[in-house]
Amino acid sequence: MLLLKMVLYQYLKGNQSPATWFEEAQLNQAMQWLGRGYAPARRTWYEFRDRAGKFIERVHQQTISRALDEELLDPTTGVQDGTAVAACASRHRMVNRPTLEKRMEQLDAIIQDKFDGEVPKWVPATDSGKEDLAERMKQASDVLAERIEKNASKRSDKRRDPDKIQVSLSDPQAPLGRDKLKVFRPLYTVQCVVAPNSHLIMSYCCEPSVTDVGTLAPMMDKTQQAVGGRLKTMLADAAYCSIVDLQDCQQRNIELLAPVQSNAFTESKTQQNPTRQIPREEFEWNPAENYYRCPQGHRLEYLDRARKQRHGDRQLWEFRYRCDPTHCGACLLADRCLRPQSACRTIKRLEGQELLDAQRTKMADPAVQARYRLRGQTVELAFADSKGNRRLTRFHGRGRSRARTETGLMVVAQNLLRLDRLERNPLTPMKMRT
Ligand code: SF4
Numbered sequence: 001m002l003l004l005k006m007v008l009y010q011y012l013k014g015n016q017s018p019a020t021w022f023e024e025a026q027l028n029q030a031m032q033w034l035g036r037g038y039a040p041a042r043r044t045w046y047e048f049r050d051r052a053g054k055f056i057e058r059v060h061q062q063t064i065s066r067a068l069d070e071e072l073l074d075p076t077t078g079v080q081d082g083t084a085v086a087a088c089a090s091r092h093r094m095v096n097r098p099t100l101e102k103r104m105e106q107l108d109a110i111i112q113d114k115f116d117g118e119v120p121k122w123v124p125a126t127d128s129g130k131e132d133l134a135e136r137m138k139q140a141s142d143v144l145a146e147r148i149e150k151n152a153s154k155r156s157d158k159r160r161d162p163d164k165i166q167v168s169l170s171d172p173q174a175p176l177g178r179d180k181l182k183v184f185r186p187l188y189t190v191q192c193v194v195a196p197n198s199h200l201i202m203s204y205c206c207e208p209s210v211t212d213v214g215t216l217a218p219m220m221d222k223t224q225q226a227v228g229g230r231l232k233t234m235l236a237d238a239a240y241c242s243i244v245d246l247q248d249c250q251q252r253n254i255e256l257l258a259p260v261q262s263n264a265f266t267e268s269k270t271q272q273n274p275t276r277q278i279p280r281e282e283f284e285w286n287p288a289e290n291y292y293r294c295p296q297g298h299r300l301e302y303l304d305r306a307r308k309q310r311h312g313d314r315q316l317w318e319f320r321y322r323c324d325p326t327h328c329g330a331c332l333l334a335d336r337c338l339r340p341q342s343a344c345r346t347i348k349r350l351e352g353q354e355l356l357d358a359q360r361t362k363m364a365d366p367a368v369q370a371r372y373r374l375r376g377q378t379v380e381l382a383f384a385d386s387k388g389n390r391r392l393t394r395f396h397g398r399g400r401s402r403a404r405t406e407t408g409l410m411v412v413a414q415n416l417l418r419l420d421r422l423e424r425n426p427l428t429p430m431k432m433r434t
Contacts, residue, residue, distance in 0.1 A: 002034070005034045007021060008412060010024060011390060011409050011410055012414075014390045016391070018046045022040075053404060057408060060412050063200075072198055072200075074195055074198065075230040077195065077374075078193040078194065078203075078223050079193065079379045080234060080235070081212075081379040082190060083383045084177065084190075084210070087170075087174035087187055087394075088171055088396055088402075091185035094167065100137065100167065103120075103137065104137050106123075108134070143172045148162050170398065173399055174208060174403075188400070189207050190407050191206075191215050192383070193223045193234075196374040196377070200415050200418055201414060201415055202223050202226050203226050216245045217252075220249070221252075232254060233256075235258065235378075236258040237258060241260055243356055244311065245258075246355040247355065257371060259363050260359050260360045277336065278333065278337045283300065290302050294337070296331055298327040300346075300347055302320075304319075304320050320346055320347070321346065325344040328343065385414060386414065
C-alpha cells in the first residue's frame with residue numbers, strides 16, 4: 001500500500017520510470033512522508049511495477065464503487081474514445097522476415113562462438129544482453145509469422161507484399177501504426193470510457209491494436225461490470241458506429257450516440273471528387289419486395305450475396321442489386337451513375353443496413369446533436385491530462401502486460417485526484433445527474 005501511494009504520486013508528477021521513483025524516494029520529502037521513510041532498493045521498484053498489474057484493476061474497481069456510493073458518479077452515460085501511445089520501442093529497429101532470419105542466424109553463431117568477422121553493432125556487448133535479444137527475436141519471429149499468415153488470408157487487392165511486413169525487435173508484441181503525429185512506429189491503443197459530468201474514468205483498456213475498431217462491445221461490458229449494469233447510453237465518434245457495433249448495442253439494450261459518416265474530412269473529400277457516382281442514398285429502397293429504385297425510376301433487382309469479414313470472427317452478408325443493362329445503356333444519367341467501362345449500375349447492401357440508416361436519421365435530430373456535444377468536452381480532457389500534464393506519451397516498460405499496468409496506474413491516479421476534488425466540493429453531487 002505504501003509503495004502504491006508513492007507510485008501514484010509519481011504518476012501524477014509525470015514520472016513513469018522505476019529508476020526515478022527510487023531517486024525520488026531518497027530525495028523528495030513528499031515521497032518520504034507518503035512512504036513513512038521507506039526507501040526501497042531500485043530493483044524493488046521494478047518488481048513492484050510488474051506486480052501492480054495483478055491488482056491495479058481491483059483498485060480501479062474500488063475507486064469507482066466509492067464514487068458510486070457517494071453519488072459522485074452518474075453511471076448511466078459513458079463517453080468512449082481511444083488514443084495511441086508509443087510503445088517502449090525504437091521506430092528505427094523494425095525488421096522484415098529476411099532481415100530477422102539473417103540476424104537470428106548471426107546472433108546464434110555469435111552466442112556459440114562460431115561467428116567469423118566483425119560483430120555487428122546491433123549485437124549487445126554482454127552475454128545476458130545477447131540472450132535477452134535472442135529471446136526477443138524468437139518472440140518477434142512468432143509474431144511476424146502470425147502477421148504474415150493474417151495478411152495471406154486477406155483479399156488479393158488488400159494483401160501486402162510479405163517482405164514489407166515488419167516487426168519491432170524492441171517490443172515484438174506492439175503493432176506498427178501511425179500515431180497522432182503520423183509517425184510510423186510501434187504503439188498500443190488505450191481506450192477509456194469517461195463519465196461526462198464527473199470526468200471519472202469508468203473503464204479502460206490497453207490493446208495491441210492500431211485502430212479503435214471492435215473495441216465498443218468489450219468496453220461496454222467492462223463498464224457495465226464496473227457500474228453494476230447501470231450504463232444506458234454510450235457516446236462515441238464515427239469509428240465506433242458500424243453495423244456490428246449497432247447490433248452489439250441493441251443486444252445489450254444500450255443507446256449509441258455516434259455519427260455514421262466516417263468524418264467530416266472524408267465527406268468533404270468525397271464531395272470534391274468529380275468522378276463520384278450517384279450515391280446509394282439517392283436510390284429508393286423497397287424492403288417489402290427486396291429491390292432498389294434508381295433516380296430514373298427503374299428497378300435494381302436482387303443479384304447475389306457474399307459473406308464479408310468484419311472485426312474478429314464476425315461476418316455479415318453483403319447483397320448485390322443490379323439494374324437492367326438495357327435501361328442503363330439508354331439512360332441520360334449514365335455519365336454520373338455508371339463506372340467507366342461498366343454496362344449497368346450495381347448497388348451493395350449489407351445485412352443490418354437499416355440500423356445504419358436509422359442511426360443516420362437519429363443523429364440528424366437537433367436534440368440528439370445537443371446531447372452528443374457532451375462527447376468532445378469529456379474524453380479528450382482525460383487524454384490531454386495524461387499526455388500533456390502527466391507525460392504518458394510513451395510507455396516506460398516493454399510488452400503488453402507492462403503497457404496495461406502503466407495504463408491502469410495512470411487511470412487510478414487520475415481518478416483518485418478527481419474523486420478528491422469532487423469530495424471537497426459539496427455542491428458537485430447535485431450537478432452529477434445528466
Ligand atoms: S444508369 Fe441505370 S441505374 Fe443509373 S439512373 Fe440510369 S437507369 Fe438508373
